Amino acid sequence: MFSAGVRREVAGRLVVAGCVAAEEEADELLASAPDRATLLAFVARRESGEPLAWITGEVRFAGIPIRVDRGVYVPRGQTEELALRAAALLPDGGAAADICTGSGAVAAYLRSAAPSAALAATDIDRCAVACARRNGVAALVADLDRGLRSGSFDVVTAVTPYVPTDQMAFLPSDVLRYEPRLAIDGGQGGLGVLRRLVVGAARLLHSGGFLLTEIGGDQATRLAPVLAASGFVTITTWCDEEGDVRGLGAERR
Ligand SMILES: C[S@@+](CC[C@H](N)C(=O)[O-])C[C@H]1O[C@@H](n2cnc3c(N)ncnc32)[C@H](O)[C@@H]1O
Numbered sequence: 001m002f003s004a005g006v007r008r009e010v011a012g013r014l015v016v017a018g019c020v021a022a023e024e025e026a027d028e029l030l031a032s033a034p035d036r037a038t039l040l041a042f043v044a045r046r047e048s049g050e051p052l053a054w055i056t057g058e059v060r061f062a063g064i065p066i067r068v069d070r071g072v073y074v075p076r077g078q079t080e081e082l083a084l085r086a087a088a089l090l091p092d093g094g095a096a097a098d099i100c101t102g103s104g105a106v107a108a109y110l111r112s113a114a115p116s117a118a119l120a121a122t123d124i125d126r127c128a129v130a131c132a133r134r135n136g137v138a139a140l141v142a143d144l145d146r147g148l149r150s151g152s153f154d155v156v157t158a159v160t161p162y163v164p165t166d167q168m169a170f171l172p173s174d175v176l177r178y179e180p181r182l183a184i185d186g187g188q189g190g191l192g193v194l195r196r197l198v199v200g201a202a203r204l205l206h207s208g209g210f211l212l213t214e215i216g217g218d219q220a221t222r223l224a225p226v227l228a229a230s231g232f233v234t235i236t237t238w239c240d241e242e243g244d245v246r247g248l249g250a251e252r253r
Pocket of ligand 1: 073075076101103123124125128143159160182183184193
């Protein structure tokens, strides 16, 4: 409904604002805005650094549309690998728990990939849980594994906060200004929530079940003692497109 000239103007403003994929973002804003006044308001929000997904209300994750409410962590492309690996490990009619579910992106992907599976999810943030429910995920407001049945899951997925507190300052300024710190700040060494997650996942998984979690830096090495103490074996890691370690998988003995 908008002309090519309007598209050029919007893309040009986004380039000036520092958006890397200005053309694609312009297309998304044009597709979501019902009229010119709304479009201009959307562009102004994006120019101020607000996440595109909060403005359009949606992001694509592993090929499926995920609603993302304002204030809720925006699912990242780097997490798709974790979701794909988890789906491959989930047996027909199996059960998965997505801890720290946020918008519910990973759980929603698992549901689409394995429709016969039973899915549970938790997040400590009420806004995130409301958003996950809007994405069709039966999420609970809970700390990590609280409220979920022990020993009953084939797969546990989690993208916890894992950025070390002393490295938060190096994140892009828009992330720091807009996205919830609770979703990102992993405490000292980034391991505060991760260590508790490993212990909680060991409770949830039956023998032979799998934990898949997102990590960064040398966190795999630093988690090794708690993984071993919690009964995890066959630890594997994978890297993101930049070649940095981004995920860890482990089997419950
Ligand atoms: C990095 S976001 C990941 C969200 C989602 N899994 C994704 O990949 O888009 C981390 C999420 O963990 C939640 N969280 C932080 N501490 C938690 C805790 N102790 N128990 C449950 N959820 C927690 C935050 O509210 C946030 O939604």
